[in-house]
Amino acid sequence: MTDEIMQPDAAESATGDGTDRRGFLKTTGLAALGAHLGMNIPFAGNLMALAQGMSEEDIMAGKDGLILMNDRPLNAETPAHLLDADVTPYEHFFVRNNGLVPDTALDQNAEGWTLTIDGEVDTPLELSIDDLRERFEVVTRRLVVECGGNGRAFFQPGASGNQWTTGAVGCADWTGVRLRDVLNAAGVKDSAVYTAHYGNDPHLSGDPDKNPISRGVPIEKALTEDGLIAWEMNGEPIPAIHGFPLRVIIPGYPGSASQKYLNRIWIRDQVHDGAKMTGYSYRLPAYPVAPGTEVPEEDMVIMTDMPVKSLITFPQTGSETPAGAPTEVRGHAWAGSGDIASVDVSIDFGQTWIPASLDPPKNRFAWQRFRADVTLPEAGYYEVWARATDMAGVAQPPVVPGWNPRGYGNNMQHRIAMIAT
Amino acid sequence: MTVKTIFLRAGLLAPAVLAATAALAQQAYDPMRPAANPLAPPTSAPASAAPAVETDPELGNLPVGPGAEDTYYQCVACHSTAIIRQQRLTDERWDYLWTWMIEEQGMYEPEPETTDVILTYLKTHFSSER
Numbered sequence: 432m433t434d435e436i437m438q439p440d441a442a443e444s445a446t447g448d449g450t451d452r453r454g455f456l457k458t459t460g461l462a463a464l465g466a467h468l469g470m471n472i473p474f475a476g477n478l479m480a481l482a483q484g485m486s487e488e489d490i491m492a493g494k495d496g497l498i499l500m501n502d503r504p505l506n507a508e509t510p511a512h513l514l515d516a517d518v519t520p521y522e523h524f525f526v527r528n529n530g531l532v533p534d535t536a537l538d539q540n541a542e543g544w545t546l547t548i549d550g551e552v553d554t555p556l557e558l559s560i561d562d563l564r565e566r567f568e569v570v571t572r573r574l575v576v577e578c579g580g581n582g583r584a585f586f587q588p589g590a591s592g593n594q595w596t597t598g599a600v601g602c603a604d605w606t607g608v609r610l611r612d613v614l615n616a617a618g619v620k621d622s623a624v625y626t627a628h629y630g631n632d633p634h635l636s637g638d639p640d641k642n643p644i645s646r647g648v649p650i651e652k653a654l655t656e657d658g659l660i661a662w663e664m665n666g667e668p669i670p671a672i673h674g675f676p677l678r679v680i681i682p683g684y685p686g687s688a689s690q691k692y693l694n695r696i697w698i699r700d701q702v703h704d705g706a707k708m709t710g711y712s713y714r715l716p717a718y719p720v721a722p723g724t725e726v727p728e729e730d731m732v733i734m735t736d737m738p739v740k741s742l743i744t745f746p747q748t749g750s751e752t753p754a755g756a757p758t759e760v761r762g763h764a765w766a767g768s769g770d771i772a773s774v775d776v777s778i779d780f781g782q783t784w785i786p787a788s789l790d791p792p793k794n795r796f797a798w799q800r801f802r803a804d805v806t807l808p809e810a811g812y813y814e815v816w817a818r819a820t821d822m823a824g825v826a827q828p829p830v831v832p833g834w835n836p837r838g839y840g841n842n843m844q845h846r847i848a849m850i851a852t
Numbered sequence: 853m854t855v856k857t858i859f860l861r862a863g864l865l866a867p868a869v870l871a872a873t874a875a876l877a878q879q880a881y882d883p884m885r886p887a888a889n890p891l892a893p894p895t896s897a898p899a900s901a902a903p904a905v906e907t908d909p910e911l912g913n914l915p916v917g918p919g920a921e922d923t924y925y926q927c928v929a930c931h932s933t934a935i936i937r938q939q940r941l942t943d944e945r946w947d948y949l950w951t952w953m954i955e956e957q958g959m960y961e962p963e964p965e966t967t968d969v970i971l972t973y974l975k976t977h978f979s980s981e982r
Contacts, residue, residue, distance in 0.1 A: 501934040511884075584886035588980030589940035591949060596886060635930035636958050710952065723980070725944045748882060814883045836945065846883035 491672070495522040500593040504528040504635060504643075505672065508581075508598030511845065512747035514763070517793075517800060518573065518665060519601035526672055527578045527599060529707070530632040530643025533692055539668065541676035546613075546660065550627070550698035553618030560662055560676060566616065567608035572659060572680075573797035575602045575765045579685030579713050579734055582841025585831045588723045590838025597742060597845060602763065602798045605680050607661030610696075611654050619698060623650045627703040628679055630692030645705030646687050646713065650698070652735070657682045657796055660693065682796030683736055683767035685713050685839070708733070711837045722834035731836075736767030738842035739827055741774055741801065741819035748847035755851075757806045762845070763798035764789070764819035772824070774801035777816045781829050781844070784818065807851035816844045905977070913937065919973025922966055930957065939978040946974050 497507035507526045514523060535541070541560060549555040558566070578599035580592050593599075614626075626647040634641035652658070659680040662669060669675045674691025681688040687707060697703075707713060714731035716724075741764035752758040764771040770792060775784035787803035807813050820826040827844045907913040911924040912933030927936060941949070950971060953959040962970070976982070 499934075500938065501932060503932040503934075588942050591939055591941055591945055593935065594886065594938045596884060634957075638958055641958060706956070710956070711948075723942055725942075748884065749880070812881070848881055848883050 491526075493522055493670075494526070497523070497525065498598065500595070504530060505532070506593045508593075508595050509601065510747075511597055511742050511744055511762075511847070513744075514598070514601065514742060515744035515761070517602070517763075519603050521665060521667070521670055521673075524601040524603060524664075524673065525578070525599045527593070527686060528632070528643075528672065528691075529687075530634050532671055533631045533633060535631060536671040536675040536692060539671065539675060541668075544676050544694070546677060546693060547695040548613060548617040548698070549695070551620040551623040551700050552614070552698050553620060554616075556613070556617045558613070563608050563613070563660060563662075567612045569606065569608060570659070571604050571606040571663075572657070572682075573602060573604050573793040574657075574659070574680050574682040575600060575796055575798050576680065576682075576686045576689055577601075577737055577740075577765075579687055579737070579839045580837065582831075582843065583838035585841055585843065586722070586834055586838040587831075590834075590836060592837060599686075600740075600742070602765070603664050604666065605659050605661040606663035606666070607659045607677075607680075609656060610658035610660055610679060610681075611656055613660055614653060614696075614698070617698075619650065619654065622700045623698045624701055625649055625699045625703045626653045627695075627697040627699050627705055628688070628690035628693060629695040629697065629705075630674070630678075630690050631694050632692045642706040644687060644690070644707045645703070646690065646708050647699070647703035647705065648681050648684060648688050649735075652681065652684065683769070685734055685737060687713055702733070713839065714837070715833075715835050715839060719833055720835070724834075724836075726836055734839050738832075738840050739766035739768065739771070739819050739821040739825055740764065740842045741771075741817045741827065742845050743776075743815060743817050743847045746847070746849065749850065750847075751850045751852050752807060753852060754807055754810045757804040758849075759802055760787075760805050760815050760817075760847075760849075761800065761802040762817055764801055764817075765796070765798040766819070766821040766825075768821050768823060768825070769795055770822055771799050772820050772822050774799075774803075774817060774819045776801075776803045776805065777818070778805050778807060778813050778849075780814060781816055781818075787817075805849075807849060810851050813849045813851060814846045815849055816846045818844050915977045917973060917977065919969040919976075922962075923970045923973050926959075926962060926966070926970055930959070936974070936978060939974075940980045941978060942980055943975050946971060946978075 496513050497509055500506040505526050505528045509523050509525050546558045581595045581599035583590050583592055584594040584596045628647055629645050632643055634643045661680050662677050664673055677693045678691045679689055679693050711731055713734045715734050716726045717730045717732045720726055741762055743762040745761045760776055764774045774787040774789055776787055777784050785803055787801040790800040792799045818827050827842050829844050831841055831843050905915045908916050911920050914920045914924055914933050954961050
């Protein structure tokens with residue numbers, strides 16, 4: 432393992448000028464990066480980590496080949512070819528943190544950790560992780576987690592936030608208990624409308640009265656069988672950066688609903704209005720708008736299901752292959768609406784499409800493997816495009832779909848370059 | 853890199869290009885590079901031949917220019933400049949973010965003159981408009 436994090440020169444890529452992004456990737460360790468990003472000055476934002484002698488480097492140790500978007504808070508995406516595995520390993524799982532990594536996570540100390548379920552319930556609960564394990568059926572589910580802003584980099588004009596391209600997504604095996612079982616044990620009242628998730632991660636300003644993020648979901652979504660309260664990722668305690676010791680996983684929704692460092696689920700009698708529930712955060716215009724439109728805040732509606740999507744994870748873009756011989760192209764497809772109906776690939780810019788074989792998901796909201804053999808007829812430059820279609824017949828568009836002020840929900844078809852020799 | 857990309861496009865139209873060079877350029881071409889709408893005519897791409905911006909490593913690699921220092925000290929209390937350097941926004945979105953940073957995130961509000969300097973700097977360097 433090279434333990435290498437790459438940093439696109441943000442100043443360059445921010446111009447969105449169509450130059451080759453990979454040309455700006457700096458293959459450098461995070462230490463070198465520190466100077467590059469201006470971390471050589473004292474900063475208040477990371478006192479928690481600094482106080483323990485931890486640096487971003489320590490926190491990110493074990494991540495391999497990710498592209499760093501932001502060092503404080505930590506945000507990094509995964510190049511498509513590193514997402515080829517059916518189960519995304521820790522080292523290739525993207526990072527989207529809104530605040531600081533809490534001490535409890537850095538220390539891997541879950542002692543005394545409790546999860547409170549309160550609000551519109553008959554019996555408020557305070558559960559230790561052992562309580563969860565003993566009182567409820569423990570299940571392992573393979574679930575995609577994807578940032579709502581994955582694909583943001585392709586919007587014109589730009590949309591604010593980390594400029595994710597395609598790599599703010601991963602699919603891991605999560606072990607825990609069903610969110611539904613826990614909520615039912617507390618007894619959800621008829622007055623319940625929305626969940627409100629809280630964690631113990633500090634706000635970037637260090638202000639203890641502020642939450643970096645506190646989102647939730649409609650109570651109906653929370654009561655489906657798919658949501659989890661998880662303490663393991665891929666058979667290990669959830670790593671610090673992914674929410675140790677407990678997180679909720681709301682499959683099919685923007686990753687921001689899957690609160691890390693979870694210590695409270697408040698059942699509310701109204702739509703939750705916590706940090707990043709309001710304004711433009713994780714919201715879309717209520718009607719289609721032209722790119723660059725200033726949409727009034729009251730016309731922004733909460734984003735729910737993530738769109739249908741696919742990613743070509745093999746071969747790596749730019750790979751060579753002999754002309755005239757079949758080559759396997761493969762990847763994953765997933766959708767917030769549930770299962771995928773079909774995936775097609777094209778080697779001629781979408782003029783003709785070749786049906787790919789599609790494996791069933793391990794469980795609902797796991798991504799599905801697709802494979803297709805393509806034969807590139809003669810030497811030269813080709814692009815392979817992939818297009819997934821969900822059960823409702825909704826397919827990925829060839830271009831960036833509806834512009835929105837924060838750049839959510841871009842599910843344009845993924846393309847790789849293939850060179851026939 | 854820019855040159856290579858342009859070269860590739862020309863190369864596709866001009867088969868006379870040396871095969872070896874063309875192959876190299878092809879492999880460097882990333883069909884998923886963040887760029888304008890792929891359906892837009894090539895001329896609509898922003899001038900990519902612009903000289904590289906000079907950045908100041910002492911100021912978190914913000915582009916050199918009036919307001920860089922004010923911006924740096926105003927903004928790095930909470931996060932690094934990396935989140936700023938990624939943006940290319942409309943002026944209105946910068947105005948909105950400024951208010952959001954103060955009202956929602958607790959950013960200290962500077963004097964109006966400083967506000968002006970910083971917002972002008974942000975709108976100059978991290979803009980979708982210029």
